[in-house]
Amino acid sequence: MSKVFAKSIWVYHFAASPCNNCDIEILDxxxxxxxxxxxxxxxxGSIRHADCMLITGALNSKVLPRLKRIxxxxxxxxxxxxxxxxxxxxxxxxxxxxxVGPVDKHIKVDVYVPGCPPKPEAxxxxxxxxxxxxxxxxxxxxxxxx
Amino acid sequence: xxxxxxxxxEIPIGPYHPLQEEPEFFRLQVEGEKVVGLEIELGYNHRxxxxxxxxxxxxxxxxxxxxxCGICSTSHPFAYVNAVEDLAGFKIPxxxxxxxxxxxxxxxxxxxxLWLGLAGHFLGYNTVWMWSWKYREPLLEICEKVFGNRxxxxxxxxxxxxxxxxxxxxxxxxxxxxxxxPKLDMLQKAVEDDPVIRARLKIAGTLPKxxxxxxxxxxPTARASGINIDIRKDDPYAAYDLVNWDVSLRKEGDxxxxxxxxxxxxxxxxxxxxxxVDKLSGLKGDIDIDIKEIPEGExxxxxxxxxxxxxxxxxxxxxSVPYRHKVKAPSYANVLSDEFAxxxxxxxxxxxxxxxxxxxxxxxxxxxxxxxxxxxxxxKELIKLSQEKTEEIRKKQAK
Numbered sequence: 001m002s003k004v005f006a007k008s009i010w011v012y013h014f015a016a017s018p019c020n021n022c023d024i025e026i027l028d029x030x031x032x033x034x035x036x037x038x039x040x041x042x043x044x045g046s047i048r049h050a051d052c053m054l055i056t057g058a059l060n061s062k063v064l065p066r067l068k069r070i071x072x073x074x075x076x077x078x079x080x081x082x083x084x085x086x087x088x089x090x091x092x093x094x095x096x097x098x099x100v101g102p103v104d105k106h107i108k109v110d111v112y113v114p115g116c117p118p119k120p121e122a123x124x125x126x127x128x129x130x131x132x133x134x135x136x137x138x139x140x141x142x143x144x145x146x
Numbered sequence: 147x148x149x150x151x152x153x154x155x156e157i158p159i160g161p162y163h164p165l166q167e168e169p170e171f172f173r174l175q176v177e178g179e180k181v182v183g184l185e186i187e188l189g190y191n192h193r194x195x196x197x198x199x200x201x202x203x204x205x206x207x208x209x210x211x212x213x214x215c216g217i218c219s220t221s222h223p224f225a226y227v228n229a230v231e232d233l234a235g236f237k238i239p240x241x242x243x244x245x246x247x248x249x250x251x252x253x254x255x256x257x258x259x260l261w262l263g264l265a266g267h268f269l270g271y272n273t274v275w276m277w278s279w280k281y282r283e284p285l286l287e288i289c290e291k292v293f294g295n296r297x298x299x300x301x302x303x304x305x306x307x308x309x310x311x312x313x314x315x316x317x318x319x320x321x322x323x324x325x326x327x328p329k330l331d332m333l334q335k336a337v338e339d340d341p342v343i344r345a346r347l348k349i350a351g352t353l354p355k356x357x358x359x360x361x362x363x364x365x366p367t368a369r370a371s372g373i374n375i376d377i378r379k380d381d382p383y384a385a386y387d388l389v390n391w392d393v394s395l396r397k398e399g400d401x402x403x404x405x406x407x408x409x410x411x412x413x414x415x416x417x418x419x420x421x422x423v424d425k426l427s428g429l430k431g432d433i434d435i436d437i438k439e440i441p442e443g444e445x446x447x448x449x450x451x452x453x454x455x456x457x458x459x460x461x462x463x464x465x466s467v468p469y470r471h472k473v474k475a476p477s478y479a480n481v482l483s484d485e486f487a488x489x490x491x492x493x494x495x496x497x498x499x500x501x502x503x504x505x506x507x508x509x510x511x512x513x514x515x516x517x518x519x520x521x522x523x524x525x526k527e528l529i530k531l532s533q534e535k536t537e538e539i540r541k542k543q544a545k
Contacts, residue, residue: 017511025296093198
């Protein structure tokens, strides 16, 4: 199963109050120059169709309940890639009254992609890392702290 | 429900919707296919930038305002340095003026190409999306070679620019612009000559001049409705009055006009960049001035971002941090005009019309005040609250 799974990871993009830059770089990764689709990565509109969630941004208090609600709809097995400095450790937004992140304080994250914004190459490397994880048989055991 | 008030169906779009890149919530009220009402709810991107910037030093704020929005990541620093320089009365060296202009215009081109691609995506015409993003890529490469990063260039600095542009890289920029022009022609033809696209764009989301004025729209949205407004011409800063260029104008106000205005703007930007590179090669001298401290006072700064006028207000009471920093982003005015443009159209056109103003919710994000039960405050209640608060502060200070 994991061998087939690793060849077609469908991703869902969740913007948790980012600055948009990671998000446009994610789209950039899908467009002709970097073409993530050759790894079987496809952007889908709903989390119900996805195998993996790309989460960007510092996660504010209005988004957090929505994130939890959306994650409940995710099929199993499910993976999470945190993209960008804000998702990893809040970056420049640390100390803001409305920010409740970082992301891994609330949900389990499988792969971290640092950078502000991470280059498309870095995101591809993240996807490849996830593929390796899947092939090695690491399964997701549900979402932490839901 | 009274008889006059017909039953309307509500379609929620968002906050996390396949069509959107950013989280935002629209409530479309429809009768059959026709849209009769629109409610916009924001707040999903609110990060408290203005409050954060009161705790950072003047130099650190540059990196913060850069991260208000990733697409126009030079516009906010540009307006901010204009505001601080207005506050302190600094004059920047000529070389810095040209470099600032180049950065600003490079950003305009890549932002408009990004919009064009997304508009194609919303139309269901993914070819335009892929092509325009493909042609955006060489520009980002130039940005990486010349400014050091694909986005978030961090070129602005109070009193100048942070890095000089290597003259040998100047030819690289010029060549990039030369290569871009035929691609723009091609994209224009793809939009103009395709009867289906043309028909879709022509009928969707018309915003006439009168309504555009009433909603106070700015940037390409205003210029597509025949309002001649451009901060670069009206209140020149940096090197915009030192180079030769035109404002692109259209009268129709529909999505087609907005597309054409943006395509023309990209050509003008290429023209500006080429002139700036030429003038820069003959210049010698510093790229910034020495700054010891920011004096007391207040200042405003404006910049014509790809989406319209960005406005920053900075107040300083001396010391290393500002007392107040206020940001007004262009989408703040433009998004509200959707209210008019969407109504009367059909549901499939709504998505396109909402995207046509090139909304940036990251820039425009505001806090929404609610009471404990989740009820929203009305504008009048908010004003009352603010007056009460001011009164409290006054009393405290009087003691």
